[in-house]
Structures are given as structure tokens and as C-alpha cells.
Amino acid sequence: MWNTIVNSTPEIFWAGIKFTIPLTLISFAIGFVIAVVTALVRTSTPKGNPVVAGLWGLLKLFLSFYVWLFRSTPLLVQLFIVFFGLPNIGIQFDAFSAGIITFSLNTGAYCSETVRGAISSIPDSQWEAAYSIGMTYRQVLFRIVFPQALRVALPPLSNSFIGLVKDTSLASSITILEMFMVSQQIAAKNYEPLLMYSIVAVVYAVFCTVLSVAQHYLERYMSRYVQVTGE
Amino acid sequence: MIKLEHVDKQFADHHALNDINVEFPEHETTVILGPSGAGKSTLLRSLNLLERPQSGIYQINDEKVDFSQELSTSQILRVRRKTGMVFQSWNLFPHLTILQNITEGPIHVLKQSKQEAEANATKLLQQVGLDGTQHRYPSQLSGGQQQRISICRALAMDPEYILFDEPTSALDPELEAQVLHVLLTLAQSKQSMIVVTHNMEFARRVATKIIFVEDGKVEFDGTPSEFFDHPTDRIHAFLNGMQF
Numbered sequence A: 001m002w003n004t005i006v007n008s009t010p011e012i013f014w015a016g017i018k019f020t021i022p023l024t025l026i027s028f029a030i031g032f033v034i035a036v037v038t039a040l041v042r043t044s045t046p047k048g049n050p051v052v053a054g055l056w057g058l059l060k061l062f063l064s065f066y067v068w069l070f071r072s073t074p075l076l077v078q079l080f081i082v083f084f085g086l087p088n089i090g091i092q093f094d095a096f097s098a099g100i101i102t103f104s105l106n107t108g109a110y111c112s113e114t115v116r117g118a119i120s121s122i123p124d125s126q127w128e129a130a131y132s133i134g135m136t137y138r139q140v141l142f143r144i145v146f147p148q149a150l151r152v153a154l155p156p157l158s159n160s161f162i163g164l165v166k167d168t169s170l171a172s173s174i175t176i177l178e179m180f181m182v183s184q185q186i187a188a189k190n191y192e193p194l195l196m197y198s199i200v201a202v203v204y205a206v207f208c209t210v211l212s213v214a215q216h217y218l219e220r221y222m223s224r225y226v227q228v229t230g231e
Numbered sequence B: 001m002i003k004l005e006h007v008d009k010q011f012a013d014h015h016a017l018n019d020i021n022v023e024f025p026e027h028e029t030t031v032i033l034g035p036s037g038a039g040k041s042t043l044l045r046s047l048n049l050l051e052r053p054q055s056g057i058y059q060i061n062d063e064k065v066d067f068s069q070e071l072s073t074s075q076i077l078r079v080r081r082k083t084g085m086v087f088q089s090w091n092l093f094p095h096l097t098i099l100q101n102i103t104e105g106p107i108h109v110l111k112q113s114k115q116e117a118e119a120n121a122t123k124l125l126q127q128v129g130l131d132g133t134q135h136r137y138p139s140q141l142s143g144g145q146q147q148r149i150s151i152c153r154a155l156a157m158d159p160e161y162i163l164f165d166e167p168t169s170a171l172d173p174e175l176e177a178q179v180l181h182v183l184l185t186l187a188q189s190k191q192s193m194i195v196v197t198h199n200m201e202f203a204r205r206v207a208t209k210i211i212f213v214e215d216g217k218v219e220f221d222g223t224p225s226e227f228f229d230h231p232t233d234r235i236h237a238f239l240n241g242m243q244f
């Protein structure tokens, strides 16, 4: 048994480095950008020009539909549609791209609600104070609102991030050779499914624990200006 | 010189500013008085364009704003450059240190160098008696200290006018005195100021001009001695209402 562990763990771990971690990092990065853009569009209303306002309204409607769609269907089904379904209408992706697209859109939909909540939790008085010293909309957003909103959003965003690490195991079903797929393949050869799936579970747990620890320190850093106890 | 002509602001269900015609002289301290809900904050915030009246003309030195027209972003920014604002609840940026709170505008709006902005910020902190707090966060200071910092933040932009909206209403009397002392010093240095306050002693001692607002209208526009020593019946009632 010891031999089996020593032989297969590096292989599973390597699959994690090659596929699980890149899938997670790239998807989360893209998903986060989608989330911020979606949240910003959905919380703002341009004034003036009625044509612009109309188009903006349509865009908002489309984004609400997108968020609804990805939050109300299973991730596994989304993966199947993108990888196995879309080729039927002539849209073909390799497995890795299909994974990135689906995970990004899914993460984007969930995180956009988080980001939206965090941005609207920053009081109007912060916007006003920043405007009163002559800042532009973008400056207020990037220098005053985002840094404060990020602190609020960090715990739920970390949840989504850690969730995504584990959800990438679903990519095995669209032929991506990530950790879970590799452990399945080894189990099929050595008839040790309990051992193999336990090993992969431990590797997921190690990745997630590292992230939780990082989250803890990040939270502490971002809350450095918050007074916990009274003076 | 700030000059308002026929300025009108209508909220959904309230006529907050009703044909305002008034001047705020340079290098003087104009105090705006009036009962709660009179429209004092709306008037003051209009000068900083945080509130947008529907009509009227607003002239601030060489800049003319026609409220009935769409304002361009650059015009809004120009007006805000000329007007600093101090809020009732100070609204410092909690995630920035005291020094960063003061240098944020100079560095990113005025494009000053960091050294220049920080040297100036330190000078301002000395003026309000808070040198040494540079690297603390707002949440580590008392309300009175935070309000003095927010005055530094406004001053650092070197605005032509500073607008104060009840700067001491959220403070205990002792802390209020510290802030009023800073305002008094500013007034003596001929900084152009417009102050909304409920502190009658401040109005009497520091104001060079009083504006009394009620129901969105300017009901009095004159000197403190006229206001306090020869009040109309309405002003008399208002002043009596301020005492118990």
C-alpha cells in the first residue's frame, strides 16, 4: 500500500499543477473581471442621451439574464453544453478552453452578486467626499470605492475561489486530465479506488487549506484600518 | 465672488430651493442659518455640484454655470476645484492613513509630487495641532480630530471657497470648540468660507455676512449685527427657538 501511495501521489499532484491550478486561476481571474464589469453596469444608469440610455437598459437586461442563467443551471450541465453540445451548431472548443469558458462564466455570475453587494455597501458619503476633492468617476471607483469594497467582498470571494478549486474536478467529465481524472485512471488500473480517491481528496484539501490560510492573512491585511476594539 | 441668480431646486415632492438670489463675497465668512429642512444643505451642496438645481445661474469667480443646461464633466471638475467641502460627519477615507487622506487629492487631482503634497500636508496638520497623526488611520482618532483632518483635506486642494455643512453638529462641546477654533483662524486669514451652522455664538462672532433660509427661500441677507440686534419677528422667533 505504501508503495502505491508513493507512486501515485506525485502523478496526481502533478495533474493538479498542470490542470487544476491553471484552470482555477485563469477561470477565477476572468470570472472576477466579468463580475466587476457586470456589477458596475447593473448598478449604474447613464444620464442624458436617450439612445445611450436605451442601449444601456438592453445591456442590463442581457446581463441579468446571464446571471440568472448560470446561477439556475448545474455547472456540470453547462460544461456538457459548451463542450459536447455547441459543436452541433458549429462552435467547437478544445476541452481546456471549454473548461475555462464555462468556469469563468459561472464564477462571473456568482461573484457579480458579491461584488454588487460590496460596492453598494460603501456609503454615498464616500463618493461625495471623493467627488468634492475633484476626483473623476474612475478615480473614485479605483482609489476610494474598490479598495473598501474588496475588504467586504473578500470572504465571499474566497468562498467562490475555494469552491472553484473543487468544482474543477467536474472538468474530468469533459476529458480534461486534471487530478480527479488522473486518480480515476490509476484506480482503474490498480483496483484501489478507495485509496486513490482518498489521496486525491487529501490533495484537494491541501490546496484549499493553503488558500484558506492565505485568505486569513489577506483579510487581516485588508482590515488593518478597521478598529476592532474601542479606543 | 460667488453669485446665485434665480436658482431653483425641486425634489420629487419638495421645492427645496425657491428662486435663490444671493452673493457670497470673497475673503469673508458667510454663515447660513435657518430651521431644519429649510434647504441649507441643498444650497451649500449645489455650490459643489453634489446637488444639481434645475434652473438658475451660478457664477464662481470666472466660471459661469447655467443649471438649465447639461453640465460637461470638465466644467463640473473645474467648479469642484474651486470649492472644498467639509461634511457634518467628516467622511474621511477609512482605508487611507491621515497623511494619505490629505495628499490623495493633491497627488491624483492636482498632480503634485508626493514630496510636495506631503510637506504641505504636514504643514496643515501642524496648523490644526495634529502633527504626529500622519500614519494613523481615521478610526484611531476622535471625531473632533477627524473633522480637523477633513478641514486639512479640503485646504490641501487650495480651493477658492471652503463650504462647511454643520461641521460641529456631531461633536461634543469640547471637541466642537477645537474645530471652531480652526474655523476662526481660517476666517482671520481671509479664507473665503460659507458655513452652515446652528452655533449662534459662532455666527455672531465670526460671520461677516448672514443668510437666513426658510422653506427654500432667502428670508434675510445682511450683517450679523442687523440679524442679531434688529431681528424681524420671524428671526426673533427663530433665535428664541434656539434657546430653552
Ligand SMILES: Nc1ncnc2c1ncn2[C@@H]1O[C@H](COP(=O)(O)OP(=O)(O)OP(=O)(O)O)[C@@H](O)[C@H]1O
Pocket (backbone or CB within 6 Å): B011, B012, B013, B014, B016, B034, B035, B036, B037, B038, B039, B040, B041, B042, B043
Ligand atoms: N435627496 C432628496 N430627495 C428628496 N427630498 C430631499 C432630498 N434632500 C433633501 N430633501 C428635502 O429638501 C428639504 C431641504 O433639505 P436640506 O437638507 O437642504 O435641509 P437643511 O436646511 O440642511 O436641514 P437640516 O438643518 O436638518 O440639515 C428637506 O425638506 C428635505 O426633506
Ligand SMILES: [Mg+2]
Pocket (backbone or CB within 6 Å): B040, B041, B042, B165, B166
Ligand atoms: Mg443640512
